[in-house]
Amino acid sequence: xxSYDNKITVSIxxxxxxxxxxxxxxxxxxxxxxxxxxxxxxxxVGATLDKLFRNTTMFFAFLVFILLFxxxxxxxxxxLPALKAFGPSFFTxxxxxxxxxxxxxxxxxxxxxxxxxxxxxIGIPVSFGIAIFITELSPTWLKRPIGVAIELLAGIPxxxxxxxxxxxxxxxxxxxxQPWINDNLGNLPxxxxxxxxxxxxxxxxxxxxxxxxxxxxxxxxxxxxxxEIVPSMLKESAYGxxxxxxxxxxxxxxxxxxxxxxxxxMLGLGRALGETMAVTFVIGNAHELSPSLMMPGNTISSAxxxxxxxxxxxxxxSSLITLGLTLFVITFIVLALAKILxxxxxxxxxxxx
Amino acid sequence: MSQxxxxxxxxxxxxxxxxxxISVVTVLFALSFLVWILWTLFSQGLSHLxxxxxxxxxxxxxxxxxxxxxxxxxxxxxxxxxxxxxxxxILAGTYLAEYGRSGWLAPTTRFINDILLSAPxxxxxxFVYEVAVNTVGHFSGWAGSLALSLIVIxxxxxxxENMMTLVPSTLREAAAALGAPYWKVIVNVVYRSAKTGxxxxxxLAVARISGETAPLLFTALNNQFWNSDMSKPISSLAVVxxxxxxxxxxxxxxxxxxxxxxxxxxxxxxxxxxxxxFRSNQxxx
Numbered sequence: 184x185x186s187y188d189n190k191i192t193v194s195i196x197x198x199x200x201x202x203x204x205x206x207x208x209x210x211x212x213x214x215x216x217x218x219x220x221x222x223x224x225x226x227x228v229g230a231t232l233d234k235l236f237r238n239t240t241m242f243f244a245f246l247v248f249i250l251l252f253x254x255x256x257x258x259x260x261x262x263l264p265a266l267k268a269f270g271p272s273f274f275t276x277x278x279x280x281x282x283x284x285x286x287x288x289x290x291x292x293x294x295x296x297x298x299x300x301x302x303x304x305i306g307i308p309v310s311f312g313i314a315i316f317i318t319e320l321s322p323t324w325l326k327r328p329i330g331v332a333i334e335l336l337a338g339i340p341x342x343x344x345x346x347x348x349x350x351x352x353x354x355x356x357x358x359x360x361q362p363w364i365n366d367n368l369g370n371l372p373x374x375x376x377x378x379x380x381x382x383x384x385x386x387x388x389x390x391x392x393x394x395x396x397x398x399x400x401x402x403x404x405x406x407x408x409x410x411e412i413v414p415s416m417l418k419e420s421a422y423g424x425x426x427x428x429x430x431x432x433x434x435x436x437x438x439x440x441x442x443x444x445x446x447x448x449m450l451g452l453g454r455a456l457g458e459t460m461a462v463t464f465v466i467g468n469a470h471e472l473s474p475s476l477m478m479p480g481n482t483i484s485s486a487x488x489x490x491x492x493x494x495x496x497x498x499x500x501s502s503l504i505t506l507g508l509t510l511f512v513i514t515f516i517v518l519a520l521a522k523i524l525x526x527x528x529x530x531x532x533x534x535x536x
Numbered sequence: 537m538s539q540x541x542x543x544x545x546x547x548x549x550x551x552x553x554x555x556x557x558i559s560v561v562t563v564l565f566a567l568s569f570l571v572w573i574l575w576t577l578f579s580q581g582l583s584h585l586x587x588x589x590x591x592x593x594x595x596x597x598x599x600x601x602x603x604x605x606x607x608x609x610x611x612x613x614x615x616x617x618x619x620x621x622x623x624x625x626i627l628a629g630t631y632l633a634e635y636g637r638s639g640w641l642a643p644t645t646r647f648i649n650d651i652l653l654s655a656p657x658x659x660x661x662x663f664v665y666e667v668a669v670n671t672v673g674h675f676s677g678w679a680g681s682l683a684l685s686l687i688v689i690x691x692x693x694x695x696x697e698n699m700m701t702l703v704p705s706t707l708r709e710a711a712a713a714l715g716a717p718y719w720k721v722i723v724n725v726v727y728r729s730a731k732t733g734x735x736x737x738x739x740l741a742v743a744r745i746s747g748e749t750a751p752l753l754f755t756a757l758n759n760q761f762w763n764s765d766m767s768k769p770i771s772s773l774a775v776v777x778x779x780x781x782x783x784x785x786x787x788x789x790x791x792x793x794x795x796x797x798x799x800x801x802x803x804x805x806x807x808x809x810x811x812x813x814f815r816s817n818q819x820x821x
Contacts, residue, residue: 229717236719240631247628248645254663312562338807340747427552457656459750507662518651
């Protein structure tokens, strides 16, 4: 503003600036810039370095970006022989015969979904309970230790879960829990045969339970985070109306955070679908389709872990790669949905605050 | 009327205490598994964790030995994976945090990175097999390192971005006002203030890959003998544990338990270290 004022004053006082004065001005500036040339050069170098740094970081960001497509393309190329040989029926055929070179993905795909489903049925309520405890019930001094302990569950390598599952959990499960399930749930009409089977300890139910324990830390930490963003004014209003803690959680906290909760569940589901080592130990690695949860089965990841290095022949290897691609696409969709839901919650959060 | 109200009140109270007790039970349920698994590891592994484990090679079935080559192999692959993954992750994270305000690349990459963060590690192994094993014709430690580094990258990208966006923009503005070019602002000011946060992410990433088995199964494979040549198949603690635990030989299973205890203590120790480093830094500022 002030410079504009100055200009006006100048033009009023001196009228049109004369030509010579402009030339001297120009000379002056060129002389100045010559005098300042080292620093100007520095500025140029600085600008180039700036650009270089920016482009380097951009290159690596692009690398991460391209990695996802790289994985999909490479796996797709690898799965072409199997897809050519079997066509879309690969996904609906239960055959798995390396001798006759007949392969179908139905058994591992089914096993992947069923074990993940069991994991979710157990994992969701437990995670919900943990999140409620940490956000609503726990005294402040206990919050951190319990949070850390739950997160340590996520830190235990999955191979340890597998060993523990095979050597400790499965025998106990076979001796004490499975006979009970057989006797009490096995005779139910319609769904009875789901719970009938030899008490071997290993099988889809065991895999699902161990997956549930592995998924709990991920799901509960997302739920805890989203529960914590609920404005305390909302909760206090409900408490002020005389609501109980459970009523506040169920009628205020949960409706407010439902997209985030579903996002957390999807994140856990993505983990459960792709988990490898723990499942490989206890699933039993059998390519048989069985309605019983007690029977050994197979998941995509455990089929890969067990068979990939021993697979001979293009079609066998390629069939396994097709399974891998299927797993990647499924988890991609699930995780992308989880991410979108969580982004939507945080967007709403931004609008309100 | 008041009786009806009382009944209703009682019902609500009962539901409330029931729900809250279930919530306490779920916490105990989850914690009991942590205790159970750790107890199993100590009771099975501690007695077999002798000096031999650190000084002898993996034995053939039926004879005694240790896990030296597996420990060294794991160490080598984790080291190289971290060396490959860290710079890539930090630079990509820098782009997301500092230059990612406009354009399509940053939000898309952020989205993809979050998916890669939870992507099944066995698929990463499959990808690296196709890229670095199938083309070369043999399994190698480098392929294993590459697979692990692909797991390190998303973790580092995520923490780097988070930690750099936490740095107050007034710091950047102050540096810029003194005439520093933007790259100098980032390197000398932002990196410096986000240093401990980025270190935490790095420790967590190392903890994560130290226990990874799935991506190594068909990249680094395994090696029963001493081998420090990264271009050949190389043994790793996790894969050896898998092989030994699944075997019918008692000696191997004992070594597997010792290795399992070792790997868990290392990973959980790193986790706790990362947390305490981050926490002490937070309380300082």
